[in-house]
Structures are given as C-alpha cells and as structure tokens.
Amino acid sequence: MEPGTDAEKCFREKLHSLKRELEQLLTDSAASSRPVDLNLSIGRLSRVDALQQQAMAKANREGHQRRLVLVDAALMALKRGRYGLCRSCEEPITVKRLEARPETPFCLDCQAQREK
Numbered sequence: 726m727e728p729g730t731d732a733e734k735c736f737r738e739k740l741h742s743l744k745r746e747l748e749q750l751l752t753d754s755a756a757s758s759r760p761v762d763l764n765l766s767i768g769r770l771s772r773v774d775a776l777q778q779q780a781m782a783k784a785n786r787e788g789h790q791r792r793l794v795l796v797d798a799a800l801m802a803l804k805r806g807r808y809g810l811c812r813s814c815e816e817p818i819t820v821k822r823l824e825a826r827p828e829t830p831f832c833l834d835c836q837a838q839r840e841k
C-alpha cells in the first residue's frame with residue numbers, strides 16, 4: 726500500500742484503534758485470569774467452574790495478545806510501505822480481507838495453506 730494515500734491513512738487509523746481496543750481488553754481481563762485460589766472455601770463444583778472460567782479467560786487473553794503482536798507488525802509494515810502485502814508470497818492481500826482483519830499478515834491462500 727502506498728504511504729500517504731487515503732487508504733493507508735484509513736488502515737493506520739483502524740490498526741491504532743484495534744490496538745487500543747486490544748490493550749483495553751487485556752487490562753480488563755488481567756484480574757479474571759489470575760490463578761484460582763484453591764484454598765478458597767468454595768464447593769467442589771464451583772471450584773471446577775472457577776477453573777473453567779479462568780482457563781477461558783486465559784485463552785481469550787492469549788488470543789488478544791497474539792492479535793496485538795500482529796497489529797504491531799502491521800503498523801511496522803505500514804511504516805515501511807509493505808502493508809497489505811502477504812508475508813509469505815508477497816502478493817497484495819485483498820482490501821476486503823484487510824477490512825475484515827486489518828492485522829492479517831497473510832493472503833487468503835497462504836492463510837489456508839498454514840491452517841492445513
């Protein structure tokens with residue numbers, strides 16, 4: 726994507742707001758993913774519940790963290806004028822895909838390959 730174009734500015738803004746959103750989510754979820762205190766005097770079932778919830782919160786956080794890494798990488802790519810190019814085959818990623826997931830590092834074909 727050409728630096729200084731409207732499209733580039735638009736994606737830069739998208740990425741920055743996504744970054745803020747993810748950072749907020751990580752801050753908000755920091756408390757809920759703390760290890761469960763097994764000495765807490767709660768029943769066995771609610772303890773299982775608490776462990777499950779904690780595991781889910783942890784998985785969510787890891788997803789957010791991974792996404793944040795991709796957002797940062799995409800912002801770096803923008804700076805270098807490489808944004809929107811697939812990191813694997815170097816073909817341009819479709820705008821439609823970038824609009825859905827502005828942080829994506831791969832085109833649809835390469836993403837599908839990797840998920841196999």
Ligand SMILES: [Zn+2]
Pocket residue numbers: 811812813814815816831832833834835836
């Ligand atoms: Zn590709």
